[in-house]
Amino acid sequence: MKKMHHLQIKPSQIGEFVIMPGDPGRCHLIAEHFENPQLIAQSREYTTYTGKYKGLTVSVTSTGMGCPSAAIALEELIMSGAKYLVRLGTTGALQKNINLGDIIIPTSAVRLDGTSIEYIPVEFPAIADINMVNALVNATRKRNKKSHIGIIMSHDAFYKGSVFADPDFLKREQVWIDSNVLSVENESSALFTIGYLRKVKVGTILTAVANHLTREVIDDEGKINPIFHLITDICLEAFKNIEKD
Secondary structure (H helix, E strand, O other): OOOOOOOOOOHHHOOOEEEEEOOHHHHHHHHOOOEEEEEEEEEOOEEEEEEEEOOEEEEEEOOOOOHHHHHHHHHHHHHOOOOEEEEEEEEEEOOOOOOOOOEEEEEEEEEEOOOHHHOOOOOOOEEOOHHHHHHHHHHHHHOOOOEEEEEEEEEOOHHHOOOOOOOOHHHHHHHHHHOOOOEEEOOHHHHHHHHHHHOOEEEEEEEEEEEOOOOEEOOOHHHHHHHHHHHHHHHHHHHHHOOOO
16 A cells, blocks of 8 residues: 555554644653563654553554644544554643643643644544543543643644743733643644544643743753653553543
């Protein structure tokens, strides 16, 4: 069968279970958790490894930044046979009780992106698969780690909604802060929407690397990597224990 146009993978080269970080530079860190990981493809912002975990064939594919790029990755992964997918990434907290390094497991995402609107009107909710959410929450608890569970927000313009943004960025975010939205990131709304439409199980697990209210930031990758290793283990355990179709 032909390779996927962007990912440059064939269906036989990935598992049904896929972790999706944004940064291709993090794929090798995630693949370290696989048994016998193999580099499958590197194309544009997309890097893919495949290996084994407790008998499962598992893959990691980077999505790049933003919903357009992530949507392409998800579509081609689904066409290649992926059925259980988790975005693993970073986020900016919108609530004071969320500390740097905390784990966030979204149940849904506010659709402030432009990509998902190409698929279906904005009134359609972007909801994570309930079985995937439950599996991630349970795997986190087994690690004796706390997670924040609830609604996040996804948008397109990083420099209009981050601690690196213009001085008025909090004015734009205040409605979501007041509505108890946990955090802001750039991919999950499209992934949840497309996953639901394509009848696959999609979830997200995030770590807070900034807090927009306190202006605290983790800007050292060396401090982020241990958290990524932890939530990679959580993803893999969730895959192992999720209720299968």
